[in-house]
Amino acid sequence: MDFKHTYPVQLRFSDVDQLGHVNNSVYFSLYDLAKTAYMEAVQKENIDYRHTSLVVANINANFMAPVFFSDKLAIQTSTVHLGHKSFVLYQRAMNTETNEVKCECRTVMVAFDVESQQAIVIPDAWKEAIARFEGKTVEELSAD
Amino acid sequence: MDFKHTYPVQLRFSDVDQLGHVNNSVYFSLYDLAKTAYMEAVQKENIDYRHTSLVVANINANFMAPVFFSDKLAIQTSTVHLGHKSFVLYQRAMNTETNEVKCECRTVMVAFDVESQQAIVIPDAWKEAIARFEGKTVEELSAD
């Protein structure tokens, strides 16, 4: 798997639970943080977010190994599918010292009109910016 | 869907993000809280947790509607499948005033030997306690 976006994340003492493991719910804060950074990296390619926002429709995560406070952790993010009104992100939490993948997550994001509060078709400019960032064509990313 | 376990949860001001919605990552803290209470309810039926623990292997959540700070929220929890080394919980976050389902989540839990730190076969006593709590037989819950 080839990722164009790797984002180091900082763990907090309060992220760690009684068992010494970073709590499951924290992973989603970290995925969120990386998602924001990923979108900003794509946004540099001229996406207009003022009228169109994004909401999470589905999260599917596999927890492979516990994360410890001492782990150097990074989140890798990639768009793996462009749909009509939604697109799919694939993210991984990995220890950057050992390359161990701790967790992987697929997230379905839905484009959303801020004014009408309705799901909308993903603007072509977005699809193109995402595809360009991923080094693929819109067609490749739209195939099932 | 029939739930034997409904757990009211308290929202915090800090759970709400810039958009006025309870942040996605908070849902998993709330599911966790309800899971703990569910297990305690089952545990009353004489499950021994001293040697055997539980870890989350997979989370799959559908976000149907935003949760607001003012929502009266409860988490419903049910075991929907008993496997060999794992079992599957189905949970829902619902507004108890409107009965609107805000989010649903399937979680695969793996039984875990505390000493060897290895996944183990779910003890029969657990399966029976869970089945009893759900008002079903172990066979019914083990079927695909």
Next chain:
Amino acid sequence: MDFKHTYPVQLRFSDVDQLGHVNNSVYFSLYDLAKTAYMEAVQKENIDYRHTSLVVANINANFMAPVFFSDKLAIQTSTVHLGHKSFVLYQRAMNTETNEVKCECRTVMVAFDVESQQAIVIPDAWKEAIARFEGKTVEELSAD
């Protein structure tokens, strides 16, 4: 000390740190939650929050004993001083089963004009509503 407002709070598994104690930072989320409920209880007495908001200027907390996940915890809240542009809340986190006080906190709150984003004199109607709730006079609460 006599409190007119006691608010039970729900602990989450993720609130507990590696030492088995509820993390210090969590207390402030719980004080915040109780503060919101306290203000709503006072607000029923006709305070208008649309133009005037509240910000925290100072927090001073004494940690007397650790809080555990199994503790039944409530936050007690009282206004102990009404100033010109600020007022002072005194809050305690206590175990409602043992009456042990786990933490006490004084918070200086500043009234704030939403439009100009400036600190403002606390409206007389607020002072009166707070004093009425506390069963005291504005003069008593304004004395040094």
Next chain:
Amino acid sequence: MDFKHTYPVQLRFSDVDQLGHVNNSVYFSLYDLAKTAYMEAVQKENIDYRHTSLVVANINANFMAPVFFSDKLAIQTSTVHLGHKSFVLYQRAMNTETNEVKCECRTVMVAFDVESQQAIVIPDAWKEAIARFEGKTVEELSAD
């Protein structure tokens, strides 16, 4: 004020509340994180933490300006007083691009024997390591 320890901290989307400000309770997670890093920096000077731990006895924080998600934030940490059984940290949250101080906090830390769970006299080796790190003498840091 001269700080020997400045620690950049990463903000998360979930740290930001409905008003667009980083929630007050988050500051204490960030101070904690910087405290851990500060202690590790001092620990390199051979402090033994196995038998002696640290607990927070008092927090006193002034909130000067709101923190926004886009702020580049760092926590500065310094020991300003060495007592008999306790010592005092002074920390600041500052925007590293504008040098604006957002919040300052004094924390009283108490030395704690892990086995007996009692407050203990701070070991001389600790006092010396802290003083060395701060570029002062133990006597200077112990004066009132």
